[in-house]
Amino acid sequence: MTRTNITIGLFGFGVVGQGLHAVLERTPGLRARIGRIAVKDRTKARPLPAELFTFDKQDLLDDPGLDVIVELIDNADEAYAIVKQALLNGKAVVTANKKMLAEHLPELIELQRSTGTPLLYEAAACASLPVIRNLEEYYDTDLLASVEGIINGSTNYILTAMNRDGQPYAEALAKAQALGFAESNPALDVEGLDARNKLVLLLAHAFGLVTGPEELLAVGITGISPLAAAYAREQGLSIKLIAEARRLPEGGIAAAVLPTLVAPGHELSNVHDEFNGLVTQSGFADRQFFLGRGAGAFPTASAVLSDLSALTYGYRYEYKKIQQNAHLALAPEAAEVDVLVTFDDASNAPDLADFTAVHEQFRSAQRGSYLTGTIGLGQLAQAGWLRTPGVCVVRLAAPLRAAVAVAQAAEEAAVAA
Structure with missing residues (x-):
């Protein structure tokens, strides 16, 4: 056309x-x-x-x-x-x-x-951010190593209101809906499902990997506990809902949507309210950061407008990366993630056998208990305690990484000792 x-x-x-x-x-x-x-x-x-x-x-x-x-x-x-x-x-x-x-x-x-x-x-990914066409065109030959971002404006608005303004969760959600930031079914936002759907699109255009949303782990913000919020404040960190996809050294892709503790120096730490932010890491262009409004009438309409303009000169997605990377697959079993897990009491404590390593443990009858540890991404997705009421899982600041790299580092440390 x-x-x-x-x-x-x-x-x-x-x-x-x-x-x-x-x-x-x-x-x-x-x-x-x-x-x-x-x-x-x-x-x-x-x-x-x-x-x-x-x-x-x-x-x-x-x-x-x-x-x-x-x-x-x-x-x-x-x-x-x-x-x-x-x-x-x-x-x-x-x-x-x-x-x-x-x-x-x-x-x-x-x-x-x-x-x-x-x-x-374009409007389906990050509202006003020109993400899809950039992944299709600008990065069509530059090998992307990772994409990570805040890609749901509703949850970012809610988390900002809770962390910065001290609003209760229910009040922050109601205001997000009143402003038109939250979906008509808020579960799509707050349970991480909307971000997971967008991550499906980013995977296709960033890496040429076409997968279904049910193949990706998504943990939302409804279970964020007061203890996890206090832990973040004490560490000088902020909690953001982040979607990430990353190439693994041995091949394959690790991808998930998780609440994440973000350090002040990270680009995403300064993404507030209904804004979205996306960080790309590539072989030639190195690290780049996109920032823009991720919810609302005009930001979303601007992306629709851009697509309409593109149609006037015959533009269409070529999906070149799908053809180039036909062998690429998700590999959650080859990736590990560092997490903070808070829980109410011993009855809903996570199974320590699920973890590659447990780094820190804290138990308190008054404040609740927590542990920090390293766990396989696939193991976390299958853990029965993950969805148990009273359990909160927040990813620590380290990115998704290959399990083999962690194992090699541990082996080298043991040999040196």
Whole structure:
């Protein structure tokens, strides 16, 4: 698709849909207009003429006068049906639905190839941060070693309110929802599922690894304990929900979403409120840092706008890294992570046999107990105590690393002794 004027069929007119309408009105350089909008609620008052709206999705999908379908609804199953039919009908698609993409990415990649029709989704990764296209284009030949970041603005807003402003968790969550930062189902945010879905997209474009969200460990922020928060303050650290993917020395990728203790000197320590931040480490460009708003109407709409502009000059994802790295796979069994684990009492204490090493232990009937230790990423994901009420797991500042490197260091230390 290459054209100077595009007419949009828009699905959804919520926070982001209205934001898109507003930014299109203020962007004369892009000759794009909304031709029709499909919505569900027949009773809701809307600020645009009634004839612009329809309640039948086929009015958009079957309209030859609409060039691009922009999908901005929050139902992943309905979004998938819309996007699939649009691609089969030869209509370019822009979407912000990360859950839908993460759950159907292999099929959607194949649909793009078989139909020759582009599907763009910059807004699905980090809202206003230009991440996907940079991973696709700027890093298309530069070997990436890792990507790590705060990629969910809602949880970052909540953690900032708790850590900096002293707000209780429930109050911080309610304010995030009132401001439109949190999803309609807050569990997607606070349980780390939204960040996990975005990590699926980053894996595909950073490393060419296509995997399902269920293959990735995700621990959210709902279980962060007062003891873990106190430990962070005493150490001069901040707790951030961080998604990370890293190449391992022996091949394979380690990837997870975990609450993480971040040191003041780290780029992500200064990412506050609804902002997102992403750090890339590559062979040639070295270390780079992206910072921008990760939630809200205009930040997300700006990414949709960028995709619409890209469609006017025929842009599409080439997925070159998928072809280059067909052998690449997740290897959680080859990676280890340093963690702080807090627990209420002996009844929900973690199994010490799960750990490669236990570094520190503290027990208190009044404050609760904790330990710090090293554990395999795969072992942590399978640990029965991980999801036990009263147990909190927070990753320490060290990055995910290869288990073999840890074993070699321990062996060298033993020989030296």
